[in-house]
Structure formats: structure tokens, C-alpha cells
Amino acid sequence: MTKKILITKSAGFCFGVKRAIAIAVETAGKGEAEDGKEGPIQSLGPIIHNPQAVERLQEKGVGVVESVDEIACGKVIIPSHGVTRSDRSALEGKGVTIVDATCPFVTKAQEHAKALSRDGYAIVVVGEPDHPEVKSIISYIEKGVPVFTTVAEVSAAKGVRKAGIVVQTTQTFDNLMSFVAAAMRRFPEVRVFNTICNATTLRQQESTGLAGLADVMFVLGGYNSANTRRLAEICKAINSRTYHIETERELSPSMIEGASVAGVTAGASTPPWIIAGVLDRLKEFWKCDRIEVSFYR
Numbered sequence: 001m002t003k004k005i006l007i008t009k010s011a012g013f014c015f016g017v018k019r020a021i022a023i024a025v026e027t028a029g030k031g032e033a034e035d036g037k038e039g040p041i042q043s044l045g046p047i048i049h050n051p052q053a054v055e056r057l058q059e060k061g062v063g064v065v066e067s068v069d070e071i072a073c074g075k076v077i078i079p080s081h082g083v084t085r086s087d088r089s090a091l092e093g094k095g096v097t098i099v100d101a102t103c104p105f106v107t108k109a110q111e112h113a114k115a116l117s118r119d120g121y122a123i124v125v126v127g128e129p130d131h132p133e134v135k136s137i138i139s140y141i142e143k144g145v146p147v148f149t150t151v152a153e154v155s156a157a158k159g160v161r162k163a164g165i166v167v168q169t170t171q172t173f174d175n176l177m178s179f180v181a182a183a184m185r186r187f188p189e190v191r192v193f194n195t196i197c198n199a200t201t202l203r204q205q206e207s208t209g210l211a212g213l214a215d216v217m218f219v220l221g222g223y224n225s226a227n228t229r230r231l232a233e234i235c236k237a238i239n240s241r242t243y244h245i246e247t248e249r250e251l252s253p254s255m256i257e258g259a260s261v262a263g264v265t266a267g268a269s270t271p272p273w274i275i276a277g278v279l280d281r282l283k284e285f286w287k288c289d290r291i292e293v294s295f296y297r
């Protein structure tokens with residue numbers, strides 16, 4: 001019997017992640033003291049949210065530090081999801097070489113938050129408050145401006161006449177709309193900047209479509225990757241046989257027992273070699289004559 005593996009066309013690295021990795025590799029290739037400044041090459045937090053990809057970058061000489069306090073000299077790479085305004089200022093104060101790999105779409109969200117707050121709008125940030133990207137967006141809001149990050153906060157807000165909404169780039173459109181609805185009930189004036197990136201929307205659309213027709217669905221990516229976790233959530237809501245895994249080592253034959261069609265999708269920070277490893281392992285488990293592998297879009 002023929003078995004099928006369908007992979008979403010958009011699975012894996014997005015534009016911003018490819019760009020951040022290319023910047024990191026190029027920086028590592030130039031070496032530590034190419035510009036006359038001694039010191040290590042480090043990223044402030046992981047460059048992307050995928051432990052295996054970060055490990056490979058470490059092998060190339062790009063270390064990771066968790067706070068500005070750990071940095072004394074050398075080159076510092078700003079990750080794809082950005083850093084806070086205060087961290088950037090602190091780095092500038094230390095005189096280290098800053099290599100900015102912030103995704104331009106994240107920069108756009110930061111700029112909207114800054115401009116809206118300067119124009120007197122309270123700011124609603126749709127996203128995970130503890131995620132580095134959301135922290136970076138919030139840090140660009142002018143001091144003293146009210147900031148809301150939950151629907152409950154928006155619904156309970158008092159004394160606000162106008163509010164601007166910006167979104168973490170990897171959020172779902174449905175979540176944005178629940179904030180928009182709450183804001184429009186509460187505030188006389190609402191401005192919305194849909195800063196969800198197209199790569200995220202496309203990936204979510206393809207993944208939900210595939211989850212609906214596959215017997216079993218695999219979502220590949222770091223457990224620390226917000227966009228991968230969200231993909232797993234939306235696929236799970238459609239297909240209860242959804243597994244979020246980081247690498248092929250987590251696969252077991254029981255996961256595909258009785259299945260004829262396996263769907264595979266991956267977060268924006270999942271490297272191609274991880275996807276290839278999972279496909280190989282699935283083929284190994286399905287010991288049958290015919291296995292078709294094709295893209296789904």
C-alpha cells in the first residue's frame with residue numbers, strides 16, 4: 001500500500017531567520033579581530049529559537065550570552081526577534097561592535113509602537129508578554145503611555161480615548177481580531193497595524209489545511225520557538241494526532257501506526273536538515289514499497 005508524506009511548502013526557515021543566520025555566519029567568517037577590536041563574537045540571547053541551529057553556530061564561533069552584563073568587548077549580534085531599547089543603549093555604551101540581525105518586520109512593529117505612543121495613543125500589544133520580540137516592541141513605547149497585553153486589560157481600561165494596536169509578528173489573525181473587537185468596544189478611536197508577517201500567515205494556513213487531511217501531523221521546531229508552539233496548537237485543534245518534536249530522535253513507530261498520510265510542517269526557525277532527518281526516519285519506519293513525498297500548499 002502506498003504511504004504519503006506531505007510537507008507544507010512554507011515549512012522551515014523564513015526570510016528573517018535565513019537573513020539572521022547569514023549575518024551570523026558572515027560575522028563568524030570575518031573572525032574576532034577583523035576590525036581591530038579584540039574579543040568574542042556573541043549573540044544577545046539565541047539568534048533564532050532553535051537549539052540545534054544555535055549549537056551549529058556555536059561550532060562556527062558564535063557564542064550566546066543571556067544578558068548585556070556578560071558582555072565586555074567584541075562583536076554582539078542582535079537576534080532576529082530584536083532586543084530592548086535599553087539593552088541596545090547599554091551595548092552602545094560599552095563600545096562593542098553591534099551587528100544587527102533584527103528581522104525588518106520586527107523593526108516595523110517596534111517603529112509603529114514608538115510612533116503611535118508619540119502621537120498620544122495608548123498601546124495594545126498582541127503577543128506573549130515574556131517573548132523577547134514583545135519585550136522589544138514594548139520597550140519602544142514612550143514612557144508613561146498605558147500598555148495593554150491581554151484582552152482582559154483592554155476590557156478593563158479606564159480613561160483611554162484612543163488606542164493603537166500592534167502585533168507580535170508570529171501571532172494568529174484570530175487572536176489579533178479578538179483584541180481588535182475588545183478595543184473597539186472600549187475605546188472611541190482604534191488604529192490597528194497588522195504586523196503579523198506574511199510568512200507566518202501562509203505557514204499557519206498551509207499547516208491547518210494539511211492537518212485536516214493527514215492521518216498524523218508532525219510539527220517540527222524548538223520547544224522555545226513561539227511560532228512553532230503556536231503551529232502545534234492550531235494543528236492539534238484540527239488533528240488530535242499532532243506531535244510537536246524538535247528532531248527525528250523523538251519519533252517512534254507507534255506515532256505512525258495505522259496511518260497512511262503523514263503531514264509535516266515546521267516553524268520559521270527550523271533548519272532544513274532537521275526536516276530532512278525527520279523525513280528519512282519516517283521512511284525508515286514505513287517499510288513499504290511505495291512512499292510518495294510531496295509538497296502541500
Ligand code: SF4
Pocket residue numbers: 014015016017080103104105106169170197198199200268
Ligand atoms: S517569522 Fe516573519 S517576522 Fe519573524 S523572523 Fe521570520 S520573516 Fe521575520
